[in-house]
Amino acid sequence: MAYKDEQLNEEKVFKDPVHRYVHVKDRVIWDLISAAEFQRLRRIKQLGTSYLTFHGAEHSRFNHSLGVYEIVRRILFNFEGREHWNKEQRLLCLCAALLHDLGHGPFSHSFEKVFKLDHEEFTRKIILGNTEVNHILQRVDKGFPQKVADVINKTYEDKLVISLISSQIDADRMDYLQRDAYFTGVSYGHFDMERILRVMRPLEDQVVIKSSGMHAVEDYIMSRYQMYWQVYFHPVSRSAEVILSKILHRAKDLYQQDYTFSLKPTHFLSFFTGDVSLEDYLRLDESIVLYYFQMWADEADPILSDLCVRFTNRKLFKYIEFNPNLQMEEWMELYSLFEKAGMDPEYYLVVDSSSDLPYDFYRPGEEGERLPIHLLMPNQELKELSRQSDIVESISGKKRTDHKLYFPMDFVEALPDDEPEKARIETLLGLSQEK
Template sequence: MFTEKLAKEKVLRDPIHNFIHVQDHIILDLINTTEFQRLRRVQQLGITGAVFHGAEHSRFGHSVGAYEIARRITEYFEQYYRSKSPNDGLWQPEERLLTLVAALLHDIGHGAFSHTFEHLFGTDHEAITREIIVGDTEINQVLSQVSLDFPNKVASVIAKTYENPQVVQLISSQLDVDRMDYLLRDAYFTGTKYGEFDIDRILRTMRPTANGIAFDIGGMHAVEDYVVSRYQMYLQVYFHPVSRGMEVLLEHLLHRAHELFTASDTHEKDFVGPLLTPLFNDQPLTVHDYLQIDDHVFMTYISMWRSHPDPILSDLSRRFLDRWPLKSIVINDETAPLLEDLEQLVDIAGYNPKYYTARNDAFDLPYDDYKPNVAKPRTQIDFVLGDGTHRELSELSPLVAAIKGQVSFDNRFYFPKEMLNIEPDELFADTFKTFRSYIHNNALTTPNPES
């Protein structure tokens, strides 16, 4: 088996973990693959940098950060919870390498603009991650040096079907290496302090059990703080209305480009270029084609489309590049009856509602306990009490109990900001007056660092 250690540990300097410690030859080889290096060109938060200007960090940094947390956990488990007999529910040292590799590669399949890409093109980054791991790639070649079945083992961890629940839950659960790193990393780069939590305390209270991962009761408040931090980050950063306005622009300009591509003669399709053509052809993307696309590729073409003869594609591209986000109001019982009139008003003002308006929702479940009968049951966060019994987090924390199962939901109507400056036709005067009042009121409660 190809499991040799490096003659000398290599370190990557990191703003979150100080150092990323690379001790295994295979980890260094995986980092140096073409597929992993591509993650440097995929931003962690997509276009959120249009709102929080420091949010320019990449999937590369997040992936090595998740690996580092996994390295710390497995090292701690081997020291204090090493298995002594079969089926004792403790940590099996032979799972170390698989855990580290799965943590490192868990996001290898993310597309350009991260989750926005999945929404636009109907891709599944976890499915693509598994294809990259088991397919004809440099990553597969490196993994196969461990053993012929090692790539399939790594893919099964990503798919959550691997036989050891401890490994699966470290990579994917309600408190895993992925979430711990992205919360701290995103908080740091966006400058939002409420995303911080005491990771050192959490890691020291984590322990393996027969059913997966649990926590000592002494770490309850640190874990509680983590859940609240995640809740706050979704409300204040991940669901930010201006960032979503930029996503709407991106979605609409790509839809317009796709329509023009589909309707064009062969010799007129070159405005898309060879890297995006497989995507716009509406054919299943090969892994090779998928890996050719990153944020930089899209930004290059969008910059070119600024000068495209189609006025809609040109204008949307200009708005996206120059940060002219669409404005929004919250859709509720009071505003919902206005929306059809508002769409007509946008049309009368010269903006095609198909491309300049949108209804956009965002939702998240910050924490929930285990419900085995739902389609995708969540692994609950369990604590080990002094007598050895287990209790679920929300049973111990009134704060978490208050947000357990509560969906954070925000539904918005987006429109061109210029609409605020027009003088509406008499037919829409009353509607528009009411509309403007909602814009004003909404602005008072929107967490928007930039106008």
């Protein structure tokens, strides 16, 4: 029997708090789960710094990746025998679902911004490089790794396959919304996924939803909207991200200034120089990063030491509502006052903005255009979701942005009362009204 068709003697199951069980029967999937690069995802948290806000959010990208695989497996089971579905694509879909997050690094998005990296590019490098994952995929077919990479990169010729893991209603989102809601303990991310899976239908270039399932999809869209504002953009989690980013910036700046670290930052050297090999990337996970943060807490550099103590012991920055587009003069004055008061504003005065577009309809030519969700009407006609749903129409195409200004309240309070800058800083930050 060809490797791609090989089945395990007995189905393996992973007990899962969200989907109850994750079922594995394909030898290829079982081997991929055992690969070193996939096991590494156990050491990367799904929600980055959110565990400092929601203490249950300790789940990993390993959990999530298994969940996305399981949802796609269930979708494909329902697709069997349907028109427009090519069963020869089954294994490709399952592998792409399982491996879609393979390239995420520690504290993913903050880390990427500081070192100008792209986790999708590293996903591609892992799948196509000299890795255990690549060797397993090559056993299916020499061209199979490239196909998997193309699906994840959204360049594969069959758009239906891509839409299963990358669209406005895909297995990736359906898993992380429910999983993140479960582990953070909030109620917003719950929706009737079983209903959605039952009404999904394959067409030539996308998955569509039977119109009878519209209300379940409305619930899904609103769940996503609420999760972004209540969990993903939570200001306390963002405060931790700000400090994390500033630690990495400070360490990089010190290295470029030939600063002598007490503990040589071996795992970070190629990141500091911008020449990151795949091997270096795979060696760095969150346990390593946190170890360095603990060591750097004792560094001679006061800024690096302070920031690491703050992150490690959850002594986070406070925040106020602050729109830099409307308050530029206040921002410039605060920047100057912080400098005079001995608080480096590059590290201790940070504007952070978050924005989200909960649902978008198709607007040709727009950057980052998104294929909308289509409903399949009883007469087989397709209708775009927001044209049928008043709820979805009310938030369609509406980008919401939130701005916060982060600063160390303890430093401001510790300034001597006779320090000329203190009163003005407190006034600008709105702290004087609280006294």
